[in-house]
Amino acid sequence: MPVVPNGRVLFKEIPNGYPIPGKTTAYDETQTIDTDNVPLEGGFLVKILVISVDPYLRAKMRDPRIKMFTEAFIIGESLYNWAVGVVIRSEYEGVKVGDYINGTLPFQHYAIFKDMNELEILDNTEKLPLSLYVGVAGMPGRSSYYGWKEFSSAKKGDTIFVSGGAGPVGSMVIQFAKAEGLRIIASAGSDDKIKFIKSLGADVVFNYKITKTADILKKEGPIDIYWDNVGGETLEAALDNASMGARFIECGMISGYNESQYPIHNLFRIIACQLKLFGFLNTDPYLHEKYDDNFRQEIPKLLANGELQYTEHFTYGLENAPKALLDVQVGNNLGKSVIVVAEE
Amino acid sequence: MPVVPNGRVLFKEIPNGYPIPGKTTAYDETQTIDTDNVPLEGGFLVKILVISVDPYLRAKMRDPRIKMFTEAFIIGESLYNWAVGVVIRSEYEGVKVGDYINGTLPFQHYAIFKDMNELEILDNTEKLPLSLYVGVAGMPGRSSYYGWKEFSSAKKGDTIFVSGGAGPVGSMVIQFAKAEGLRIIASAGSDDKIKFIKSLGADVVFNYKITKTADILKKEGPIDIYWDNVGGETLEAALDNASMGARFIECGMISGYNESQYPIHNLFRIIACQLKLFGFLNTDPYLHEKYDDNFRQEIPKLLANGELQYTEHFTYGLENAPKALLDVQVGNNLGKSVIVVAEE
Incomplete structure (x- = not known):
């Protein structure tokens, strides 16, 4: 693959009220990436596939001087959230091409990681749609x-x-x-x-x-x-x-x-x-320790065999993410809002 | 004792804001009682000694059509609250003259009871001042x-x-x-x-x-x-x-x-x-069941030996109760507000 644009959704300014597409969050295509040759320096390159859009993201669009339960987005940098991507190159031990990476990823087409901090390799034994891992299975x-x-x-x-x-x-x-x-x-x-x-x-x-x-x-x-x-x-x-x-x-x-x-x-x-x-917050270590193993054992199975129902609201194309971010705040989505950044 | 006035504090009208002495609650001495001869019909006669004044009583001074955690006072009838009295005559099995009665008693000098419903005989093994049983021991x-x-x-x-x-x-x-x-x-x-x-x-x-x-x-x-x-x-x-x-x-x-x-x-x-x-409410049966035995074993002892401190704010004379009721709402009391209705 030659040099391609690495589109990103940037945090532009703190919204006063609802986040405004193009103003408070905006799609930017000024950066490019040479996916074949970009130096990994021991890390791995992820092609981002699906990104979650959640109500709580509004809390991140704030003045960083205000302390809250979640870090503030940084003006001029990419947004980030729960997402799934696929590894397309790796120099990192334990991570190989084709692995699905689940965790906090940026609103970008591609990103390089130096380690697995806040990331995990998705073990999708139930063969669920990947998007579920930022939704009802996430x-x-x-x-x-x-x-x-x-x-x-x-x-x-x-x-x-x-x-x-x-x-x-x-x-x-x-x-x-x-x-x-x-x-x-x-x-x-x-x-x-x-x-x-x-x-x-x-x-x-x-x-x-x-x-x-x-x-x-x-x-x-x-x-x-x-x-x-x-x-x-x-x-x-x-x-x-x-x-x-x-x-x-x-x-x-x-x-x-x-x-x-x-x-x-x-x-x-x-x-x-x-x-x-x-x-409570889903990030509570106490709750995670107490319930996460059971969650992983029970929920994907119930989703796979149809005992648990769900709906998803897909937005196709990262360039439409700013609108999706607004829609979730307004309630225009039906079911879990997911940005489909790329097909595999 | 001859016929004596049986002074009472009546609920006169629902306060709009703070309870107003003489207006929303008022002392009344129109009733009399012949303590020696009043028929007990199998019950017992209590001389009321101390009555508690608590912030929550304001909730009882409301329109009875509004349901709340505590019954509303009835217009024209005596107020009532946690209190201690002494039995001066009894035809009731298990209750004898000189017994201290702890429980819900009316804002009156005397009252006749037909049973021990919501009452108990005070077993003051630690010889605490009776007023504590409507306060820190109550x-x-x-x-x-x-x-x-x-x-x-x-x-x-x-x-x-x-x-x-x-x-x-x-x-x-x-x-x-x-x-x-x-x-x-x-x-x-x-x-x-x-x-x-x-x-x-x-x-x-x-x-x-x-x-x-x-x-x-x-x-x-x-x-x-x-x-x-x-x-x-x-x-x-x-x-x-x-x-x-x-x-x-x-x-x-x-x-x-x-x-x-x-x-x-x-x-x-x-x-x-x-x-x-x-x-929570102290009337919760679950909490009572779980903790009341321990409370009775621990707290009076700690009060008796001085390991727990307290202050009490006495109002002498039932006729001053309407003012005491207001004072507790305003915060003019220092420590537990108690009306001393009578010395023994």
Whole structure:
């Protein structure tokens, strides 16, 4: 292969509100790479295939002086996230051409790595589509699995409310809850999403843009578990309709990522109803240690044999990534958002 | 004894804001009782000695149509709360003259009971002042003990912040934390309270009316445990200054009992810092079952031999109870507020 452009998606400036394609994040094709001859200096060259687009990325588009749970993107450099690529050249022991690399990769067509730090060779024994390893078999899958196992204390007959029910995390949680005999209330923001959630077996499904969450929960609650992907007014409604001793699994609050956080007025419900709120990150070493082996043993199998359902929302071409990044913040994706950078 | 007035404190109307002595709660002496001859119909007659005044009573002064964790007071009837009285006549098997009765008693001088429902005979083996059985050896003591044991996951060297540090709950928590080698930050609202908290061994003590909680926590934090008696802006400051994995023990939110609850803007910190928020009530049967025997074995002994310190704020005369009820909401009491209805 001759010298080719090495397209990248750069962090251009900190968004004030939603990330704007071409302004806050932009595709750039000024760099080139000679994939046959670029010096590896003992490392390996990866051709990037699929990259995950997740709500949490908005937190990385911030002033780096503000400390948070995740590093800030650096202005002028490539974005990066969970991804899968394939090794096309290697001088690194233990990594060979054709190996699939799973981990944190840049929003680029190609990248050279000096070591396997935060990377692993994908052992895809179930022959799943690679994209699943950044979705339900990857980070969002782990979020749902870890959070469910550690915090739900689910009992058959409990009522659970899942907001953001059509996303990779929410849809997995719905299926875990279904398998354990819970009654499921779930919300999403479009007809297609509602249809998908219904197909997973949720009992009460509603479009929060049409029906008020508070009204549904008043009618269908109280809830014993709230899986929160949304925060804000949705969380406030869940607090108002929680049963005594309910568990709140705080996984995401996308309602506040691009607009100022809606302030919550009814936190006294935490005491009055003896609620337990569990905030967690899928990067927690404790949860990883406790559950990751089981996750790897169980989940890919269930996906392979069709016992777990999923949807994916593909964006083809890295040049369209800035739009995909915005879409996930707005909620225009149906299912796990994945950028297909290259076919193999 | 001849016929005597049976003074009572009545719930007159639902307060709009703070409870107003003489208006929302009022002392009434229109009823009389012939203590020698009043028919007991198989029950027993109690002379009430001490009654607890607690922040949570504000929740009972509400529209009874609003469901909450505690029953509403009934307009026109006596208030009631944790109290100790002495039996002066009895026709009830197992209850004899001179027995001390501990449990929920009305704000009255005398009351007749038909059974021991929600009452127990006080077995004061440590010869503690009776008032302690509505304070650090009673309900507030149990709150502090149950919450600490169940939720703190305290480790030596952890930093804890206790708001409302001079109250019976907060001051017990400070002493539990001290005993386990924690670094203690504590707040209260007057010089006397600050002095008391310092005497308990807290490391950083401040008057939240003079110094901003957020400033202190920014300087002295981050905090690994927050014991919340206050809610509102104090909780918001604690969220902003929590360490990764911090535990928030949600025991009270007095800042919102009489004024509208300050809305919390930064709940995303729950996720970003993997916080766990534990709301609880001392009436939880699970906690009672798990910890009450230990509480009864440990705490009165530690109080008797001086290993646990406390302060009490006595109001003499039932006629002054309406003022005492207000004072506890405002924070004018130093230590556990107790109404001394009668000497034995």
